[in-house]
Amino acid sequence: MSKNVAVSTQGPLRSAGMPDPPSPYSISSTSSESSAPSTSVPGPSVGGPVEKGSVTDRRRAESLLVAENISKRFGGIAALSEMSLTVDRGEAVGVVGPNGAGKTTLFNCLLGIEIPDTGRIIFDGKRIDNLPVYKRARMGIARTFQRLELFSEMTVREHLLLAQRSARGRVSLLADLINHGSASKAEEELADHLLALLKLEDVADTAVDGLSLGHGRLVELGRALAMSPKLLMLDEPSSGLDYNETKALTKVLEQVREEQGVAVLLVEHDLEMVSEVVSRLYVLDFGRLIAEGMLDDVLSDTGVRQAYLGQVASGEGQR
Amino acid sequence: MPQIVVYGLPGIPLGCIFALIAVGLVLAYTTSGVFNLAFGAEAYAAALLFYVAVHAGWPKWAAFVVSVVLFGPALGLAMDRYLFRHIRTASTLAKLIASLGLLIAIPRLTEVIFGNAVRMAPPSLILNPNHIYFHLGSYAVSGIEISTVGVTTAALIVLIGLFGFTQLGLRMRAVVESPRMVQLTGINADRVSMVAWVISGAFASLAGVLLAPLYAQLLDYNFTGLLVSGIAAAAIGGFTSLPLAFAGGIGLGVIQEILGGYLPSGSILSSGLQDAFPFLVLVVMLVALPSLKREHETNDPLASCDPPPPPLASTLRNQSFDRWTRYASWTILFIFVLSVVTWIPGNWVFTLSQGMVFSIIFLSITLLTGMSGQLSLAQATFAGVGAFAAGQLADHFGLSVIAGMFVGGLLAAAVGIIVAIPTLRMGTLALALGTFALALLVGSVVFPYSWAGNGNSGISVPRPLIGPVSFQDDRAFFLLSLVILVLCSLVIIMIRRGMVGRSLLALRSSEVAASTIGIDVRRLKIMVFALSSGIAGIGGALFASLQQSVSPADFSYDLSLLFVVVVVTAGVRTVEGAIEAGIGYYLLLQIMDFLPARYSGGVILPILFGLGALSYARHPEGLVEFQKRVWTERLLRLRDRLGGTPSTPDSDLPDEVVIPAVHHPPATG
Structure with missing residues (x-):
């Protein structure tokens, strides 16, 4: 399906040497279509707003995650402006953009770490924008962090067991006092399975403090998967990893998706990794959506290349 | 003169002392992130020094120089130099506990040095404490009140002068805004925080010397107790604003005295509510002020690079041991x-x-x-x-x-x-x-x-x-x-x-x-x-x-x-x-x-x-x-040397545990 390719007018604006959009509210990725005929978009573009609307409606019913018009300002800075995003069940979606584009803010808004100023978020058919972080987690949203956030002094296996228990909201004082909350057979099995899947058996009973960054990322991935999530959000999983480690991580991710059928929302700098994992892509710049669509279409788009790679547009992108 | 003013007037000198405490706390907190609970102990130590010196027959000015000009700043300097500077990146908890340790140790140390005699009627700094110098309307103004207000005003003027008109003051104001930004512009934030500690120490000793004559007996208990009033005043300034903290201190003192005047005297409620007032202010401030929610936590990007805590002694022992x-x-x-x-x-x-x-x-x-x-x-x-x-x-x-x-x-x-x-x-x-x-x-x-x-x-x-x-x-x-x-x-x-x-x-x-x-x-x-x-x-x-x-x-x-x-x-x-x-x-x-x-x-x-x-x-x-860990390690080593059985790998420190690298895909694949 290439219906949902939409590219904004940011391309020509940028090439004309005007980095700052005139108003955060005047242009959104969908409405800008008709008003910007000058942009020569490679690949098919969407028809009219009407058709687009119907697609959105259908998406809202089916999609796992629907975020609409999310805006977040920090003082005078619009970290996110009217960002909309959908993730279908089992789908892998990427979010790319240069540093400061608002990727992490988007993540934090979706998770409830930041409260967005406007917009609404629907997950699994329920509105979640008023829920605290832990309730969203219990509904099936798991994440990893760009800078490792592991629990020091705990072993890898303990991470996996705790995440299973807490994601179901079953951490109880009483259970601890009866049998110090020891894991059930099913919990042990899932932990063992994840350890094998992530090839972490060798370090299963090592405290995470001594682990390398590459291992740490895998433990975070395992901790997220232990929650049996419906949506897995990965925040720059390749940062700090070398080429081979990134390759290995990509491979593991593919395996996980194949096996668990979990939807993935990937924020990433490494376009190579993105192109191997996701099928659909959103591109952010200065807190606004500048393109969305199927992977290849978006990557070949001029505006995206300019924003992301800083290339000066050649003739085709200009008047 | 209206009754409320009569009740409120004696609150001004009390408020001055709260204000001195609050300013000293805020100074140290903003420049080094340490909420200095030991402030009360500093004040007590200075007051004790002043008392001992005066009772040894020294002239008051000499006792003042020793306790407030020399001792207080020196103590502040020492606390920064030998303790707090080294734990700037530590957690709030660690800093609080360190200052708590000082709060406990300092008063007892003075007891070892100067003995634990009962010290009645602490001397006032200047003027006769009980002599009535003049009347403000119907209110009789005593020497202690004049001296407290006067000295506080003088200290305030010195602080304003320092902050407003010197290069150092400029830097200090900058550190209060953002220590990291200041370091990026090439200013030694360590030195600036050292100066802040010195001034904070001076304020502590000044508050101590001024506070002592308000009580019949010199007791460390009184100084720690007043700390809460100072903290509440500092909270009014959001723990960051010096002028607000100062004003908060005065206001707190006045309102506390007014409360005392209107409540039935002698009851537990009256004395209790006076004590409770700073607590209530503090709690309201803690809950209400949104700026307080953002804790003054040094978010050192390198903090996560600290080594993991050492293993507990019990985890070191191997099976047979x-x-x-x-x-x-x-x-x-x-x-x-x-x-x-x-x-x-x-x-x-x-x-x-x-x-x-x-x-x-x-x-x-x-x-x-x-x-x-x-x-x-x-x-x-x-x-x-x-x-x-x-x-x-x-x-x-x-x-x-x-x-x-x-x-x-x-x-x-x-x-x-x-x-x-x-x-x-x-x-x-x-x-x-x-x-x-x-x-x-x-x-x-x-x-x-x-x-x-x-x-x-x-x-x-x-x-x-x-x-x-x-x-x-x-x-x-x-x-x-x-x-x-x-x-x-x-x-x-x-x-x-x-x-x-x-x-x-x-x-x-x-x-x-x-x-x-x-x-x-x-x-x-x-x-x-x-x-x-x-x-x-x-x-x-x-x-x-x-x-x-x-x-x-x-x-x-x-x-x-x-x-x-x-x-x-x-x-x-x-x-x-x-x-x-x-x-x-x-x-x-x-x-x-x-x-x-x-x-x-x-x-x-x-x-x-x-x-x-x-x-x-x-x-x-x-x-x-x-x-215990050190001795367990020694014992284990000794046993290895004697018995010849090498210790198992789990008894080694965790950094020696061999961790295999991340699984790489085979080079050929």
Whole structure:
């Protein structure tokens, strides 16, 4: 399906040497279509707003995650402006953009770490924008962090067991006092399975403090998967990893998706990794959506290349 | 002149002192991130120095130069140079505990140096304190009021001059805005914070010297108590604004005096509400001010590079060693218990029971501080709630003390929840200050009532009676305490090993990550705080039953502070640390009883443990625990050398554990 390719007018604006959009509210990725005929978009573009609307409606019913018009300002800075995003069940979606584009803010808004100023978020058919972080987690949203956030002094296996228990909201004082909350057979099995899947058996009973960054990322991935999530959000999983480690991580991710059928929302700098994992892509710049669509279409788009790679547009992108 | 002005006028000199305290606190806090609880101790030490010098016949100006111009700034300098500068990147908890250690140690150190004579009628700085110099309307203005207001104004002018008109002041204002930004522009923030500490020290000593003549006797207790007023004033300025903190101090003093004027005099309510007022202001500020929610936490990007905490001694021992120590410890424990019930003299049995009862209270600190990383400065108050509840229930309703103990524990837990809900989500500092204020408030407003602690005379509490078994005898009571201590220890151990304990570990490492795996952080924290206060309440009730008579003085707020440093020094991360702390402290106290009062356990032990707590930032597992690890390692090495059996890899330090690299795809594939 290439219906949902939409590219904004940011391309020509940028090439004309005007980095700052005139108003955060005047242009959104969908409405800008008709008003910007000058942009020569490679690949098919969407028809009219009407058709687009119907697609959105259908998406809202089916999609796992629907975020609409999310805006977040920090003082005078619009970290996110009217960002909309959908993730279908089992789908892998990427979010790319240069540093400061608002990727992490988007993540934090979706998770409830930041409260967005406007917009609404629907997950699994329920509105979640008023829920605290832990309730969203219990509904099936798991994440990893760009800078490792592991629990020091705990072993890898303990991470996996705790995440299973807490994601179901079953951490109880009483259970601890009866049998110090020891894991059930099913919990042990899932932990063992994840350890094998992530090839972490060798370090299963090592405290995470001594682990390398590459291992740490895998433990975070395992901790997220232990929650049996419906949506897995990965925040720059390749940062700090070398080429081979990134390759290995990509491979593991593919395996996980194949096996668990979990939807993935990937924020990433490494376009190579993105192109191997996701099928659909959103591109952010200065807190606004500048393109969305199927992977290849978006990557070949001029505006995206300019924003992301800083290339000066050649003739085709200009008047 | 209207009545309200007459009531309010004497508040101005008092407010001036609050303001001096507040300004000193804010200065140190903003430039170094340390909330300096030791400020009260600094003030006391300077006031004592001034007193001693004046009584040695020195002219007042010379005493002033020594205590305020030289000593105060030097103390501030030393605190920055040798302690706080080195723990700038440490957690709020570590900084608080370090300042707490000083708050405990400094007054006792002065006692060792200058003796513990009763010091009546502290001298005033200038002018005759009691002489009436002039009348303001119908209000008679005494010398002490003039001197306080005058000196404070002078100090303020010096500070304004320093801040407003010098290069240094400019830098300091910049550091207050953003220390990191300042360092990026090439200014040595270390030097700037050093200057701030020097000024803070000068303000502390000035406040101390001015404050002393307001009381009939020079006591460190008064200085620590006034700290809360200073903290409340600082809170009005959001802990960052100097002018607001200053104005807050004056306003607080005036309103406090007006309250005192209008409330019926002589009642507990009047004196109590005056004490409570700063507490109420502090709590309202902690809850209301949004700027306070963002804690002044140094977010050093390199903080996560700190090495992981060293392993506990118990994790070092390998299997055979473990078995050996387990047999040995069970045997020793058995012989110990047998000795207690047979031949050990009665007063030592009593001391040992005391130690065990305090171990129970200390376990509440293990749970709260060691496991969840929070700091409460009201554990003695919670113990008091348990004690008085059990005593009153036994007295009025004939409830068994054992049952009363659990009711007392529940009541303490309930009080804990009431304090925890508003303050916990504001972070470590807010909880510590909130509980500190609670301890003062309950101690002065609630405990004196006859339905609670019954003032100085206290209440009597019976020894428990379970069916036909009486625990009237000290040896029988020892066994009861032992059983309850073991039960409480088991609860803590089960929690630590269980999922709640792991959730707490998770919380300490990363609150955000903990909530993203579905942990309800707030509920967990409140639950642990309630459980901790409950355990303290149970311990307090048992203490009351052991003593058979308790009064509010047994649970005064300064005891809570002492508890924290004792447990932290012994080892706050382990159950055995709490038990060592409890039994060790009270045994040592008894053993050192024969020493002259100046060097008795009550003086020397707080110094040792207070100074021991300074190392918390470096040895969060506790000094005693650290030494245990060192000696275990030595023993293991010695055994290897003698026995020739190489130690197993698990007895090595974790950095020597071989960790295989991440699995790479085969080069050919």
